[in-house]
Amino acid sequence: MGMNVGMEQSGEDIPMSDINTTPLVDVMLVLLIIFLIAIPIVLETVPVKLPEVVFEPTETKPENVNLSVRGGPGGTCEVYWDLTPMNSEELLDAAVAKLEDTIEKAGGVENITEENMPEAHIRGDVDTPYKCIGGAIFTMQRAGFARVGFISEPPAGTAVERL
Structure with a gap:
């Protein structure tokens, strides 16, 4: 050196x-x-162990929207608002009307908070194609719903703790 x-x-x-x-x-x-x-x-x-799913009970409020989505014959999608079947346009119109009604009841947009804003809860069948559930999510978000969630069932034999 x-x-x-x-x-x-x-x-x-x-x-x-x-x-x-x-x-x-x-x-x-x-x-x-x-x-x-x-x-x-x-x-x-590296061995990977997937996390176990923790289920939180949902608070069902009367203003929440309950949607059921499943695959129909021939690759079509079936969407139900409570028990009423709807297509995409009807779902969008009903969701917009629901939000407008909520805003009117609250006395204007300035009175809308996270507590009184309705949520969309989607129940998807296990065999439902993703395009059906994704379409329902997109339609609800397009209508103005800020919170869209999924409803699922806990595995058999698991207890759910209430806080």
Whole structure:
């Protein structure tokens, strides 16, 4: 290993104070290559246990909208507002009318809070295609519902604690 020296104006050699970064770059490149090789191996061998689902009981308020969605014959979607079957346009119109009625009862938009804003609860059949449930979510959000949630059943034999 040598030492670099530089010339001073008076003609004498003085040591240079610049840091030699070549060894640092070499070490960093070696570490990068090691990590690029080691990470895929680690990711493939890590056992993963999925989290268990915690069910929170929903508060059913009378102003909430209950939708049931299931797949129909021929790849169609069936959407029910409570027990009334609806297509996309009827669902949008009914949702907008529901929100307008809620705003009118509250006395204007300025009186709407999170507590008195209705929610949309969707019950989706297990075999329902995603496009059906996604379409119902999109329609309710397009109508102005800020909170859209899913209703599910806890697995058999599990107890639900009430807070």
